[in-house]
Amino acid sequence: MHRKRAGIIVETEAYLGPEDLASHARFGPTARTSVMFGPGGVSYVYLCYGIHQMFNVVTGTEGQGQAVLIRAIAPYAGLPDDPSVGRGPGKVTTALALDRSHDRRDLARGALYVAPAQTPDAIATGPRVGVDYAGEWSARPYRFWWRDHPAVSAVRSVSTRRKR
């Protein structure tokens, strides 16, 4: 049995459904994304840029195609006491040892779960990261983070991610 690893979620992004052009659900249910269209409380883990695993929680009702990306966690148990270990969505899965074998898990029943925790002192919002292709949807303030928390990911400015 593995030792328990846990973090406090300090940063997320919301993806609303097929109408949200920044969401993987925008093409409707596919082999990869059909889990997003199932009931909430289930994991959606996928590989990004061929390297990083991303951990999402499906949050909608059946057919809605809604999910939340977990972008950062603060170490809580079984992790080094260093805010950088969970800072960024790729770091979250590395810290928790999650990969695509954890896709489509029922988070209400298995070893992988989300539990109630502390309420942030203040929640800030802003545009989601890395979705500049999504037209007007890219500017929507669907990224949420615990304001001033050290484990929140650094987002590069728009000017540094411009096309070359």
Next chain:
DNA sequence: GTTCCGATGCTT
């Protein structure tokens, strides 16, 4: 300090 770039493989 800022900006750029390669790694790496799945998806449409």
Next chain:
DNA sequence: AGCATCGGAACG
């Protein structure tokens, strides 16, 4: 072809 990223190199 493009990507819901990251770490390190290059530059100032």
